[in-house]
Amino acid sequence: MVKKDKNDNDDKKQKKVVAALLEILSRSKSNVDICADFRAPSVSIEVEPYNKALLVLRSRGLRLRQITEITKDNLSFSKELMMLAEVRHLDGVKGNFMTSEKEYLAPVLLSQKENVTSQIVYSNVKEVVEQQKYLFETLWTKAIPAVQIIQEIEEGIKPGVIDIIRNPIEIQNIFIDLIKSSTKEIMIMIPTTNTVHRQADIGILQLLKKVATDNHINIRILAPLNDYSVEEKIQNVLTCSSQSPLIQVRNIETSSATKSTIMITDRKQSLVTEINDDSKDTFIDALGFATYSNSRSTVLSYVSIFESFWL
Structure with missing residues (x-):
């Protein structure tokens, strides 16, 4: 009996989540909104298929917005992400979800490049999608533009309240x-x-x-x-x-x-x-x-x- 390597299982999980994300991105016609925790900037840049999909979105002229938590540790990734999307910072943001015009998807966790869970919540029910869109807009209103928080981090300024x-x-x-x-x-x-x-x-x-x-x-x-x-x-x-x-x-x-x-x-x-x-x-x-x-x-x-x- 051949024992499966843990890395192989993790890789399959990652591919499953990324594939689901890519499907929604490919079907989007005008806009995609993403809310994810502090690990999202590195995932967006380091997971190659996902990064390429974001590049394609930009080339198609779609509006991409992302809420995440920008920290000293993910500063360089956050700057790269700003080249692909409108980015805002929200302290301690938890959970991960994505909405397009007609779809909603929530990976339970996008933790790191080498370990992405296979658990996914998906819906194309109009009421569910609209509810999640409303949640995103509420968070987007409260979030701080990435340019501002990056400047505060680089200049050692205590983040505003x-x-x-x-x-x-x-x-x-x-x-x-x-x-x-x-x-x-x-x-x-x-x-x-x-x-x-x-x-x-x-x-x-x-x-x-x-x-x-x-x-x-x-x-x-x-x-x-x-x-x-x-x-x-x-x-x-x-x-x-x-x-x-x-x-x-x-x-x-x-x-x-x-x-x-x-x-x-x-x-x-x-x-x-x-x-x-x-x-x-x-x-x-x-x-x-x-x-x-x-x-x-x-x-x-x-x-x-x-x-x-x-x-």
């Missing part, structure tokens, strides 16, 4: 803490007159005046000033502004402003608070959710929005 906060009390506390911890500059865009009133009621305007005076923080505020009650509420800030150039306030048309309060501190952190119900009297009751970030690209995008209204 983007957090969704749904607890209104926590949002209020973060809002206040960001103002208190600012060291150089604060930019705030206040979208509605009611928002100005609610912020004044919890002491935000007084706090801005205090940090400008005590800590010499440069503050710029965009708010709808065409309402007399708003002008009255914001008068303390304007009074401080007349004594010091540290606080500047300009008008923004309510109709043109985003329906979110945008705050950027020191051009390093941003907090965007969504208004759920502008008719509510209190800051907490009016809130929906908030997005906090210290990601450089995210923060600078909000700086650009603010500056466009400031002009």
Whole structure:
């Protein structure tokens, strides 16, 4: 009896998975989306049949998107993968799946070039495919462009954070803490007159005046000033502004402003608070959710929005 070599079995498993992947790739007409863990970049480059299939996709003009986890260890492979696909990074992403226009496939594991499991989940049922497409789009929205994360790794920058906060009390506390911890500059865009009133009621305007005076923080505020009650509420800030150039306030048309309060501190952190119900009297009751970030690209995008209204 001839004993089968483990490497032969692993090779057969690998070929089975790759063959299934290649079949879907060959049938794709417009786009392929792939989500896979940190080992995917090396698999995409080192598994020759799979790599060739990706090259063929690119030559056919299909859109290929891939979500993976980019690390120091797979950096070179990730850069090569970017030549074949649109790549985004997601911390700790688990599982592996692929969708095309009409098909879904999920190898249980794409671990390494020499060891690929033969277990595969496949479906061409419309509802299943659409569900997985929705999952991919959700993850794609949350993922960070590969160029950004690669730059952060190469420059030794701590990866940026983007957090969704749904607890209104926590949002209020973060809002206040960001103002208190600012060291150089604060930019705030206040979208509605009611928002100005609610912020004044919890002491935000007084706090801005205090940090400008005590800590010499440069503050710029965009708010709808065409309402007399708003002008009255914001008068303390304007009074401080007349004594010091540290606080500047300009008008923004309510109709043109985003329906979110945008705050950027020191051009390093941003907090965007969504208004759920502008008719509510209190800051907490009016809130929906908030997005906090210290990601450089995210923060600078909000700086650009603010500056466009400031002009």
